[in-house]
Amino acid sequence: MAKIYKTDGTVEETSDLSLENMQKAVGGYIEIYRHFVVNEEGLLIGLPTNPFYRQFVGNVIVLSSKELRGL
Numbered sequence: 001m002a003k004i005y006k007t008d009g010t011v012e013e014t015s016d017l018s019l020e021n022m023q024k025a026v027g028g029y030i031e032i033y034r035h036f037v038v039n040e041e042g043l044l045i046g047l048p049t050n051p052f053y054r055q056f057v058g059n060v061i062v063l064s065s066k067e068l069r070g071l
Contacts, residue, residue, distance in 0.1 A: 002067055005052040005060045017067060026059050035068055037061035 004012045004025050014021065022030050022037050027047070031040040039047060039058040047058035063071075 002064070003062050005050060005062065007048045007050055007057075007059060009051055011052075014061070017063070017071065022061060025061055032068075032071070035063050035065070037063065 001013045001015050002017060004014055006012065014025070019030070026037060026039040026042075028042075028045070029040040030037050036053070036056065038056050038060055039045075042057040050056045050058065050060050053060050
């Protein structure tokens with residue numbers, strides 16, 4: 001099950017990996033980088049640094065290899 005690591009320090013699990021749900025979770029257009037789904041424009045719109053994954057801004061969805069292959 002994919003996990004959403006939020007900038008407020010909480011973690012949420014999700015099994016709905018539809019485009020609409022992923023966009024809602026990250027707050028905009030998505031970008032997939034390795035096993036991570038992030039907001040494509042996060043830096044441009046000034047999203048805060050993610051406390052779990054400091055190399056990203058905004059909420060981050062972490063996918064397993066199996067989930068990634070299913071996209």
